[in-house]
Amino acid sequence: MKLHEPRPNELPLVVCPDGTILKCPTERELARRLRLYIELSADRVYDVAIVGAGPAGLACAVYAASEGLSVLVLDTHAFGGQAGASARIENYLGFPTGISGQALAGRAYVQAQKFGAEMVVPVEVTSLDCTCFPYALKLDCGVRISAKTVVIATGAKYRRPAIPELEKYEGRGIYYWVPPIEAALCGQEEVILVGGGNAAGQAIVFLANYAAHVHHLIRGPDLAKSMSKYLIDRIGALANVTLHPESEIVAIDGGEEGVSNVHLRNRKSGSMQTKSIRRIFLFVGADPNTGWLDNCGVKINDKGFVCTGLDLSPADYARLAYSTDDHYPLPLETSVPGVFAIGDARASSTKRVAAAVGEGAAAVAEVHTRLASQKTIKMA
Ligand SMILES: Cc1cc2nc3c(=O)[nH]c(=O)nc-3n(C[C@H](O)[C@H](O)[C@H](O)COP(=O)(O)OP(=O)(O)OC[C@H]3O[C@@H](n4cnc5c(N)ncnc54)[C@H](O)[C@@H]3O)c2cc1C
Structure with missing residues (x-):
């Protein structure tokens, strides 16, 4: 026997612990029911x-x-x-x-x-x-x-760069920092890191210890204006890091498992390339x-x-x-x-x-x- 037969416009259906049913509640209605939202008094x-x-x-x-x-x-x-x-x-x-x-x-x-x-x-x-x-x-x-x-x-x-379906892959291939566990899993993989600031530089130095190769994407022609010299020098000395100046991600392919391919565009020449990548680290500021x-x-x-x-x-x-x-x-x-x-x-x-x-x-x-x-x- 079906207990509830909601019409499509009544979804989502919330069955509360006391048996009350909320049909397509607003966030505030739901929060009120969960006692996360209480009425406030202007007198206090x-x-x-x-x-x-x-x-x-x-x-x-x-x-x-x-x-x-x-x-x-x-x-x-x-x-x-x-x-x-x-x-x-x-x-x-x-x-x-x-x-x-x-x-x-x-x-x-x-x-x-x-x-x-x-x-x-x-x-x-x-x-x-x-x-x-x-x-x-x-x-x-x-x-x-x-x-x-x-x-x-x-x-x-x-900040989220304007890449179609980016949110769909957050936590499943798209990261806004370098979780140590993801770094450790990068072992035999090529990865992409986007960003030209010091936080990006520190993350690259860290990631390069784990990943087979780090593709470093920046929008500008070089790092001189945005990154400290010591980091530029350290990154320059890493054999498994390639800088891609004037480059950006234009699309991501993937599915339930996460990211599978990344489409890159050179902003100057307009040339495109596709890389088989499962992890992208975005350091484009907040x-x-x-x-x-x-x-x-x-x-x-x-x-x-x-x-x-x-x-x-x-x-x-x-x-x-x-x-x-x-x-x-x-x-x-x-x-x-x-x-x-x-x-x-x-x-x-x-x-x-x-x-x-x-x-x-x-x-x-x-x-x-x-x-x-x-x-x-x-x-x-
Ligand atoms: C995906 C991700 C993973 C991270 N992982 C780590 C990690 O592993 N380790 C680590 O140390 N750091 C991590 N960070 C960074 C860390 O989460 C932040 O530094 C931390 O959350 C900052 O805390 P906060 O309270 O200052 O601000 P926030 O966490 O940004 O919280 C601010 C809150 O204010 C609320 N708010 C905003 N405007 C208003 C308004 N006008 N009225 C009412 N409420 C408002 C927001 O809804 C939000 O809940 C991570 C960040 C992200 C995005």
């Missing part, structure tokens, strides 16, 4: 509002809530951020055989909840208002949230998720990352004064006192899970400092 003032539930935001939530602060965490998509997309994180301390990003994030989510952090997914923070105190966050659901301090943990999005901070007074650098601490001058940090001798930002504090930035969204940060987690923990000490000095707050 949180000690700290954390925007982004990637590793940085989750770590900040765990430490802030465990130290007795009232904490709200908001995320547009899901907890875990970019790390949540990683099939196996192998360089995170304490997990010698690796852990999936989802498993790590799931544990952190439960841990933050255990200490009393309120977490709401999916909800997008569309703007931050620093002209009032407490600060106000505008959400896409129409609610305005108030908080005495704000932590920006909105991370970054790895764009920070900081558009929501436009015109709020938080200083952003020319690449869109949030400036903090020593990246700021006293003049950048003059809008609000807590006390007469408080002219410098704390190391993770932005140009707006009491607004902090951590993880991949922060300029000069190390783009790693452990670094994001460390900054999340460190920011809480600074939040305490600001909450204490806010007792003497006066608007400039």
Whole structure:
């Protein structure tokens, strides 16, 4: 006997633990049912509002809530951020055989909840208002949230070159870093690495230890402008690396098993070639998720990352004064006192899970400092 006979427009069908059936629910309806989305009150003032539930935001939530602060965490998509997309994180301390990003994030989510952090997914923070105190966050659901301090943990999005069906192969032949396990599996294979920056250079030096051959694709004529000389020299000395200047991937063939062939084009001559390749490593940069901070007074650098601490001058940090001798930002504090930035969204940060987690923990000490000095707050 068929229990449910959904029409095509009612799919996907969700059968909830209590037997309720949701037909083609929106993400928010589903999240509400799973208690990931809770109704927010505009009347409450949180000690700290954390925007982004990637590793940085989750770590900040765990430490802030465990130290007795009232904490709200908001995320547009899901907890875990970019790390949540990683099939196996192998360089995170304490997990010698690796852990999936989802498993790590799931544990952190439960841990933050255990200490009393309120977490709401999916909800997008569309703007931050620093002209009032407490600060106000505008959400896409129409609610305005108030908080005495704000932590920006909105991370970054790895750039995806415009290659048809790229997403289909992510984690199955397309990688945005070099997972050691994939490097070890490259043994007898030729691989492609795309990108001309230092991160690409370091990855090539590492990959060349494993792969039979590394084809290094760059869009420009050479590496001189984008890579440090020492890396160019080291790569130049590697017999199993070939530089393909002015080259790009135009198409990928493959199937359920992943990538099988890659079609390359020389941008200058227009000539095409096809290579039998199973692994492609893309190092074409990342764009920070900081558009929501436009015109709020938080200083952003020319690449869109949030400036903090020593990246700021006293003049950048003059809008609000807590006390007469408080002219410098704390190391993770932005140009707006009491607004902090951590993880991949922060300029000069190390783009790693452990670094994001460390900054999340460190920011809480600074939040305490600001909450204490806010007792003497006066608007400039
Ligand atoms: C495929 C992949 C594999 C990786 N593997 C490793 C690895 O093995 N080891 C390692 O050390 N590093 C790895 N990295 C890098 C690592 O994942 C990042 O350095 C880390 O996730 C950064 O954490 P974060 O919290 O700063 O930002 P993110 O992880 O980017 O999280 C930011 C969160 O903010 C949310 N957000 C953005 N804008 C808004 C908004 N306006 N309102 C509300 N929420 C918002 C996003 O939805 C996201 O959940 C990997 C990255 C990728 C892409």
